Amino acid sequence: MTTATSSDAPSRSAAIQELGDTDKREIQRVFEAQRLRALALRTSTAAERIEKLQRLRQLMFERRKDIHAACFTDFAKPASEVEATEILPVVGEAHHAMRSLKRWMKPDRKRPTLLMFGTTAEVRYEPRGVCLIISPWNYPINLSFGPLVSAIAAGNTVILKPSELTPACAKLMESFVRELFDEDEITVIQGAVDTSQALLALPFDHIFFTGSPAVGKIVMQAAAAHLTSVTLELGGKSPVIVDKSANLKQTATTLVWGKFANNGQTCIAPDYVYVHADVKEDFIAACREALVKLYGHADAMQDNADYCRIVNDKHYQRVRGLLDDAVERGAKQLTAATPANDDRYIAPVMLTDVPDDARILEEEIFGPLMPILSYIDLAAPLAAINARPKPLALYIYSKDKEVVEQIISQTSAGGTCVNQAMLHFLHGQMPFGGVNNSGIGNSHGHYGFKAFSHERGVLREKFSLAFLFLPPYKGFTKWFIRFAVRWLS
Ligand code: NAD
Numbered sequence: 001m002t003t004a005t006s007s008d009a010p011s012r013s014a015a016i017q018e019l020g021d022t023d024k025r026e027i028q029r030v031f032e033a034q035r036l037r038a039l040a041l042r043t044s045t046a047a048e049r050i051e052k053l054q055r056l057r058q059l060m061f062e063r064r065k066d067i068h069a070a071c072f073t074d075f076a077k078p079a080s081e082v083e084a085t086e087i088l089p090v091v092g093e094a095h096h097a098m099r100s101l102k103r104w105m106k107p108d109r110k111r112p113t114l115l116m117f118g119t120t121a122e123v124r125y126e127p128r129g130v131c132l133i134i135s136p137w138n139y140p141i142n143l144s145f146g147p148l149v150s151a152i153a154a155g156n157t158v159i160l161k162p163s164e165l166t167p168a169c170a171k172l173m174e175s176f177v178r179e180l181f182d183e184d185e186i187t188v189i190q191g192a193v194d195t196s197q198a199l200l201a202l203p204f205d206h207i208f209f210t211g212s213p214a215v216g217k218i219v220m221q222a223a224a225a226h227l228t229s230v231t232l233e234l235g236g237k238s239p240v241i242v243d244k245s246a247n248l249k250q251t252a253t254t255l256v257w258g259k260f261a262n263n264g265q266t267c268i269a270p271d272y273v274y275v276h277a278d279v280k281e282d283f284i285a286a287c288r289e290a291l292v293k294l295y296g297h298a299d300a301m302q303d304n305a306d307y308c309r310i311v312n313d314k315h316y317q318r319v320r321g322l323l324d325d326a327v328e329r330g331a332k333q334l335t336a337a338t339p340a341n342d343d344r345y346i347a348p349v350m351l352t353d354v355p356d357d358a359r360i361l362e363e364e365i366f367g368p369l370m371p372i373l374s375y376i377d378l379a380a381p382l383a384a385i386n387a388r389p390k391p392l393a394l395y396i397y398s399k400d401k402e403v404v405e406q407i408i409s410q411t412s413a414g415g416t417c418v419n420q421a422m423l424h425f426l427h428g429q430m431p432f433g434g435v436n437n438s439g440i441g442n443s444h445g446h447y448g449f450k451a452f453s454h455e456r457g458v459l460r461e462k463f464s465l466a467f468l469f470l471p472p473y474k475g476f477t478k479w480f481i482r483f484a485v486r487w488l489s
Helices: 012-016 021-041 046-062 064-075 079-105 142-153 167-180 193-200 213-224 248-264 277-295 298-303 313-328 379-387 401-409 445-451 475-488
Strands: 108-110 119-127 130-134 157-161 186-188 206-210 229-233 238-242 270-276 349-352 369-375 393-397 415-418 453-461
Touching (some): 046 064, 046 079, 046 142, 079 142, 079 248, 079 445, 142 157, 142 167, 238 248, 277 349, 277 369, 313 349, 393 401
Parallel strands (some): 130 206, 238 270
Antiparallel strands (some): 119 453
């Protein structure tokens, strides 16, 4: 195990920031070292993997003040939000994996189908090998160490490339990993697009990417060169439907939290809301109340330490641009957005009367803006949702079971919450992932373990009838094959 700590080790990241030939050779060297180690890890036991998870979990707990500080430096993320959305999901994931790993690793016995009478079969979960995890900036710790937990549980080596947009978190994660793991088992390589692309050029056994659909396509193309398997956790516009039967207070509270937590920079944030026309005004009033309850009055909100900031100037300008474009096209801004470019503050904004061609209805918002659209006939929002790429999440607020069922069965989405927002992310027994444009494959719990495992079928011969199918295809053999086809047809 590496004994170097963050303070006494030379920064590996510094070597790979500006990617020259030496840096590419350095990446190649780490990759080759991991290839060898991955072979040794094939036979690692549940106890060995659990011990690694325990060390990671413990370090995160002991150094949580450092995690708070790094998240604050990167985007003024409040400490409690860091606990709830960066640390808790990872330690929860590790806890769940540690308790379940022995069961997950057990070969899965399969009963023979009729034709396979006389054989035994099992599915074994073997480590994929050398894995690459590329993560985004919006939940920098959670979305790096969360998949790392699954990769460790499944017995892999990992190169982790965190986002360059949250450098304090990336540096901290690098120091944690150095403290806990050998470089040839798990390593953090920092850098931006160049580094990411240098890594993507290597023949990894699996790539787990979290980020935008646009970059997801680049990742998948790079993976195709080596036929590397991928898990793509992407984003997009997650719609909300508020039926007239919904409990508006509960709806408003959970939606306001879902939309404005992390300043709206959440992949599964409710992006835009369809509310039934009969309850639109009451819904807006309930949202105003919920805003005050959660974040205080608008004029004091900028000083509220519970309200996060936009990550950088580029994203600040992007979000302001979406708002300005909508307002210029006639949208009504219900709450004031006090711009404060100096600390990238944008107050929570609700918008109505947003025209269809506004950019805010086309691009993923990823900021604290909530367009509210109304409907009379449910068919209209369903058709609009189905006309767009399949979303990562779809939220339904209704007390009417038939309406809920109608919406679920007539749409497709990565995941759905009914009368709640975003909570499905934390449910360790459910798959978390998108569908098509919002992602490929799943993560979390057993699904995360399986994402980082190859499911290998192993058949053992006992007394099967396979010999009856062998050539020459004459006489009895010919008759028997025809008989088998007819029998099963
Ligand atoms: P991004 O796609 O810009 O970047 C993600 C990672 O890819 C970063 O590490 C970055 O360095 C790297 N990257 C960027 N451009 C690249 C390129 N051309 N080639 C190779 N690598 C490249 O995403 P982001 O801005 O960091 O995060 C926001 C996006 O991520 C949103 O779309 C959001 O919905 C999505 N997201 C999805 C989930 C999920 O679980 N499904 C979670 C969080 C964020």
